[in-house]
Amino acid sequence: MVSEMRPTIAATLTELFEHDERLAIVLAEISADLFRHVRRFDPARAVNVGIMEATMVGVAAGFAMEGFHPVAHSLGPFVAERPFEQLKLDFGYQGLEGTFVSVGGSYDYGAEGGTHHAPGDVGVLSTIPGMEIFAPGTAAEADRLVRAIYANGRASYLRASAAQNGESFDVEPGCLQVVRRGSGDAPTVVAFGPMLSRTLEASHGLDVTVAYTASVVPFDADGLASIVGDSPHVIAIEPWYEGSVTGTLAAALSHVPSRVEAIGVPRRFLRSYGTAAEHDRDLGLDAAGIAERLRAMLAV
Amino acid sequence: MDAELTSLTRVRELMARAVGDEKHEESSTSTLDALWVLYDRMLRVDPADPSAEDRDRFILSKGHGPVAYYAVLAAKGFFPEAWLDGFMTWGGRLGSHPDRLLVPGVEASTGSLGHGLPIAVGVAQALRAKGLEGPRVIVLTGDAELNEGSNWEAIMLAPHLGLGNLTLLAIDNHSSSIPMAPWEARLGSFGWRVRVVDGHDHDALGAALEVREDRVPTAVVADIPEGEW
Numbered sequence: 001m002v003s004e005m006r007p008t009i010a011a012t013l014t015e016l017f018e019h020d021e022r023l024a025i026v027l028a029e030i031s032a033d034l035f036r037h038v039r040r041f042d043p044a045r046a047v048n049v050g051i052m053e054a055t056m057v058g059v060a061a062g063f064a065m066e067g068f069h070p071v072a073h074s075l076g077p078f079v080a081e082r083p084f085e086q087l088k089l090d091f092g093y094q095g096l097e098g099t100f101v102s103v104g105g106s107y108d109y110g111a112e113g114g115t116h117h118a119p120g121d122v123g124v125l126s127t128i129p130g131m132e133i134f135a136p137g138t139a140a141e142a143d144r145l146v147r148a149i150y151a152n153g154r155a156s157y158l159r160a161s162a163a164q165n166g167e168s169f170d171v172e173p174g175c176l177q178v179v180r181r182g183s184g185d186a187p188t189v190v191a192f193g194p195m196l197s198r199t200l201e202a203s204h205g206l207d208v209t210v211a212y213t214a215s216v217v218p219f220d221a222d223g224l225a226s227i228v229g230d231s232p233h234v235i236a237i238e239p240w241y242e243g244s245v246t247g248t249l250a251a252a253l254s255h256v257p258s259r260v261e262a263i264g265v266p267r268r269f270l271r272s273y274g275t276a277a278e279h280d281r282d283l284g285l286d287a288a289g290i291a292e293r294l295r296a297m298l299a300v
Numbered sequence: 301m302d303a304e305l306t307s308l309t310r311v312r313e314l315m316a317r318a319v320g321d322e323k324h325e326e327s328s329t330s331t332l333d334a335l336w337v338l339y340d341r342m343l344r345v346d347p348a349d350p351s352a353e354d355r356d357r358f359i360l361s362k363g364h365g366p367v368a369y370y371a372v373l374a375a376k377g378f379f380p381e382a383w384l385d386g387f388m389t390w391g392g393r394l395g396s397h398p399d400r401l402l403v404p405g406v407e408a409s410t411g412s413l414g415h416g417l418p419i420a421v422g423v424a425q426a427l428r429a430k431g432l433e434g435p436r437v438i439v440l441t442g443d444a445e446l447n448e449g450s451n452w453e454a455i456m457l458a459p460h461l462g463l464g465n466l467t468l469l470a471i472d473n474h475s476s477s478i479p480m481a482p483w484e485a486r487l488g489s490f491g492w493r494v495r496v497v498d499g500h501d502h503d504a505l506g507a508a509l510e511v512r513e514d515r516v517p518t519a520v521v522a523d524i525p526e527g528e529w
Contacts, residue, residue: 024426042429044425045429047425049453049457050457050460052453052454052456054449054450054453055450055453057418058417058422058454059419059425060422062420062423062424062426063423063425063426065408065423065426066423066427068426070422085415086418086450089409
């Protein structure tokens with residue numbers, strides 16, 4: 001049975017919490033049951049503030065100011081968007097360390113409607129100088145990233161999703177990996193987080209290099225530059241709003257003329273109710289839809 | 301003239317040094333007496349060691365009009381008085397809103413209203429988590445600042461957490477379009493112990509601020525009569 005990201009992250013944080021007395025967990029009701037053990041273990045540094053996300057982030061900042069490694073958590077819209085100013089000022093401007101874990105991806109809560117969707121999270125948080133952004137592709141990668149970032153001295157956003165890849169990689173902050181290599185001047189497809197498996201399926205039979213990363217910020221610019229040719233054509237496959245990372249890719253290739261495109265979530269509110277898989281299919285983000293768009297971009 | 305008045309006169313001179321001879325803005329002068337009482341009588345802070353673990357934590361949530369704050373910090377030796385000459389100028393460290401990364405003694409970078417009180421709740425809870433029972437957390441807000449909803453999240457949360465080490469010092473200069481009085485009824489209904497005092501009366505401010513309840517956060521409202529600064 002494949003482990004899910006949210007319970008895996010909770011288990012990882014629970015283990016770390018028992019051994020690191022400087023880890024603090026601040027919740028706003030979401031996942032409170034998953035953290036029941038830590039709240040019993042040391043309720044002074046495992047606080048469920050209730051449904052008040054601005055204060056969840058503010059309280060986390062208070063912990064950070066006292067030298068703790070705070071972790072705050074909620075659904076994407078409620079940890080990345082509602083308390084955006086607290087993330088920007090309390091953490092970004094003040095230069096504090098904190099880890100913010102979201103669940104729900106872009107539209108994992110696909111039947112809940114647009115109030116519970118957050119495909120804009122990566123775009124909006126990438127405007128905060130210093131905010132690092134990670135999108136694990138599997139539960140094992142989520143575990144690895146949580147351990148790597150929770151006490152690294154910086155502010156980080158970790159985006160958990162229901163969708164997972166079929167294979168885990170030794171992901172690290174700022175690391176891009178080549179998963180499948182095309183011919184010398186073949187275009188490069190960069191899959192972000194849980195988009196890798198469907199990208200591999202979609203690009204089957206196409207002469208492309210497929211690279212993978214779970215690290216959006218910092219992005220491995222040198223790694224990308226090292227695998228593309230002299231006139232690179234790079235296509236991002238992203239699980240959030242289309243175009244959220246194209247500026248990052250273009251900047252990584254600024255030393256050569258390049259063509260950068262993206263396949264991601266279209267920038268419109270979704271008015272259909274259903275599973276994430278149904279939304280993927282509708283938006284052309286399942287393997288078949290990605291394959292169709294890839295072939296058009298590659299003119300094959 | 302007694303020593304305290306002499307010192308406060310010095311602070312006013314420093315404020316004038318920062319902003320010139322024109323009338324100080326209301327948001328700064330209304331906080332002067334409370335800030336002076338805090339730093340002269342109450343807060344256990346050491347300018348030689350501004351991040352000492354056992355210090356009291358003061359957060360100026362109402363980051364507006366920080367001249368009085370800067371002048372008090374300078375008078376108490378947190379940074380050279382000459383810094384005030386560069387207030388709000390290129391190359392200076394003292395901006396229109398305080399920056400914790402630039403100014404010794406400043407605990408939080410504030411200016412956007414409604415941030416300080418939730419942060420203060422986190423600091424108070426973190427002190428408890430560290431087993432530090434001595435230090436107190438005092439957060440200063442304006443009356444109009446308390447229009448911001450994030451404050452009321454924190455006002456709801458602090459009594460629930462039993463944060464007896466937390467004090468809200470609200471300067472009520474009646475600048476809020478929505479009057480915040482009656483303070484006792486509003487904050488009291490959330491579980492705070494509330495005292496309203498004359499915001500210019502140093503002894504009354506000092507006595508109110510000294511009170512610390514067991515597991516109950518305290519609020520001191522410094523009333524500045526309408527029309528007075």
